[in-house]
Amino acid sequence: MVVVGLVVVGAVVLFVTEWLPVDVTAIAVMVTLILLEPWTGISPSQGISGFSSPATITVLAMLILSAGISRTGLVQILGRRIAAFAGDRLDKQLLATIGVAGPASGFVNNTPVVAVLIPVVTEVANEGHTSPSKLLIPLSYASQFGGMLTLIGTSTNILASDTAARLSGQYPSLRAFGFFEFTALGVVVFLVGSAYLLTVGHRLLPERVPPAEDPVDSYGVADYLAEVDVKPGSDLVGRRPSAVAERAGNPVEVVRLVRDGEAPVNPAVDDRLEAGDTLLVRTGDEALAALAAADELAVARPADADEALATPGSEDRPVVEVVVPTTSFLVGETIRSSSFRRRYDATVLALRTRGDTVSEPLRDLTIQAGDTLLVQAPPRTLDRLGRSREFVPVREPAEPDYRTEKIPHAVAIMAGVVGFVAVPWAALGGWLAALTGVGGLAMLAGLQQDILVTALAGVVAMVLAGVLDAGELYDSVDWNVIFLLAGVIPLGIALEETGAATLLGAGVAAAAAHLPALVVLWLFYIVTGLITEVISNNASVVLMIPVAAAAATAIGAEPFSFVLAVTFAASTAFLGPVGYQTNLFVYGPGGYKFVDYVRIGAPLQLLLSAVTVGGLVLFRGI
Known part of the structure; x- marks a missing residue:
């Protein structure tokens, strides 16, 4: 137990300091747990179980399905059409941004939703003579609200569901989440959060980037x-x-x-x-x-x-902005060491990092995730940059190459993936059997499938329908997320197997012996939110759910509500650009400072902590 505690402390230190990439840290944790098996209880088969975990495979499949939707241009087209009515009114621009990003993030992983909408929202701002800084943080936050509408909105939801299912043997009230398990609460969070952004939030954001500026x-x-x-x-x-x-x-x-x-x-x-x-x-x-x-x-x-x-011979080499996501090969490299100029036939003219434009020479400057590069390149290179997962373009290309003819196929496939999970086939079969007198209709219960099965079937259907090429499957996956999941899942198992989670939960319960269960639930939400800001949201779920379940049991409360509180807190991180990848995506294009996230995010975090906890009490009880 002590050894597992030391491994947890070491993992948190590495996550916070980022001495190693988070996915490498997760794999290092996995290897350490296996090597220390006599003290951690993690055998080699348990150590690598994260790679075969339903959560990991489901997230992988959902990332591919999300890439298929993005490849058709459906989200971008919806964004442009709905934003067309916004004009030069900020309230309408915000409403359009939230109205597209939120609902879309409930059914398509919210990270790619933000990536594809950044150019659209930037264009809406510039055409409406509004600073993009007023819209880009709301875009990120709205995607996080929307991610809590369904099970598949974020990878964190899927991992939390898998963790809860694994704990069901120890805590009988826990189980895997249903597809619409927390939709009612998610709708409340989405509406309250959206109202905040529309009325108060945007007033707290400065105009860091002037509208329509070259x-x-x-x-x-x-x-x-x-x-x-x-x-x-x-x-x-x-x-x-x-x-x-x-x-x-x-x-x-x-x-x-x-x-x-x-x-x-x-x-x-x-x-x-x-x-x-x-x-x-x-x-x-x-x-x-x-x-x-x-x-x-x-x-x-x-x-x-x-x-x-634009000297002679370079008229066809536009200047564009691109964001460097965590998946980019450039992270940790320099312009010189990455051979950027030779690789892309492109020149980096300027760089914005952590809200500041760099004045010193760029070629030996280490690139960080979230940095924004100002690049001059020929159109063929810009097309490559736009399609690559290595970069997130800030503006759409003049002639985007979407597979719009595949939109009906992609929508039908996603509807099938969701439908086979969401429809209560057993209840439907029983109702039809009672209505028609045909007992065989009760066999409809056999159609019920787990999201893992339907998501993988959807991946196959995407390729067969031509929405994605077979070669694009591997490029569609955010592999650092997959390795992060595979690495931290064994850590959660070690916390459970050694009794460390139970001990921590008992300690929390003893410390909160004189506090109402409602306050303890709220504290778990707050603590999880703060932890998420310094480590990854997926890691915080793995660490906090076992402790929350143990603490809830110790004080005689309902563990499932505590698990949901942790899940919501980890999936909605507003206090900084690092805690959630969508916040990092908009950091450079919005010209934000770290304090901007705190200014708008702190009141929102407190507001939603009260709304979420109150909603859990109302919908589920504690």
Whole structure:
């Protein structure tokens, strides 16, 4: 028990500090539990059980199904049509954003919903002369409200359901969640949260990004661009472009090389400078002064950054913003080490991290999840960036390549996945048998299927119907989520098997002996919400559900209500950009500061804690 406690502490430290990626931390925890089997009770088969867990497989299947829906463009099309009525009124823009993101997130995993709606909402804001900062956090929060409408809205719900089912032997009142198990409470949370965003929330958000501002201006690119002309007789002639940086004695990044009025696609390292060449470089004032001191160079800041970036031969290389999600290969890399320019034939002009635009040279700066890159690239590259799970585009391409003809197929498949789980076939068969006198209709109960089976069947149907290509299945999966689930599930098993969860629950019960059960329930919601902000939402569910069930039993309360409180708290994280991936997606495009999430999220978290706990008492009792 002590060893398991130490493993939990170590895992939390690694999750908080992010010394390792969260999925790597989860696998490290799994391996540690197996190696310490005599003290943890986790055998190799139990240690790897997370990979075969119904929760892990179901989440994997739902991610693929969500990708299929996204590939058809259905969510984007709905977003544009419903937002068309918004105009330049902020209240209508907010209503359109919430009205699309919330309900869609109940049936399509909320993370891809936000990813595909960011460009749509940004365009709605710019066309309506509204700062995108006023709409993007509400987009993320609304998707979290919507994720609590059904079992499949978030991966956290599915994992919580699996954890509750596993604990049913110890706590008979626990069970796997039904598809619409908490829909009534989810609707209340969605309505209250939406009302908050529509009336109070948006007033707490500053306009960090001006409406319809050119991204080149928004990032202040003009302050760091310079044109360097190589004069005849310069000793730089015949040398590589990187020699300009050596001459400056400070980091200088070559954006483009212009020769004879034509701009080469990429100033490769083996290109040699010639007299008359013009280099467009990204550099600070100190390095620029060093270059200007050289007689054989003519140096000047361009009067117009857009014009400088659109020199002859580069008119077909637009400038766009992309967000780096946690799934991107760039996380932990630098522009140089990732070979970004060679890999994508694209140039990174600017970077916004944690709400601040970076002024120093970019090539050796470590990229973090949530950073936003300002990239100049040809259309074919922008199409690749938009389709790749490595990036989330902030604006839609001019001609998006959606499989709109597959929308009916995708909708029918999702309806089938949901229908076979949601319809009470046994009750329906019994009712029809009683009505018609045909006893055989009672066999309809055999149609009842688990969400795991119907989701996998839906994946096969997506491929057979051509909604997704077979090769796209693997790209559709957020593999760090899958490895995170597989790694933390054994930790939950260890907490249960060693009695650590029961001991912690008893400790909580003893500490709260003089508190009403309602207050204890509320405290579990608050504590889970705070833990989720510093570790992952899935990890917080695995850690907190066994303890909550044990504490509820110890004080004579209903464990199922405590499990639902933990689930709702872990799936609705509003206090920062790190606790929930959708918050991270909108961090850069909205130009937000960390304090913005606290300003709007703290009152919302407190409000929904009261609403959720009150709803649990009303709908389920404690």
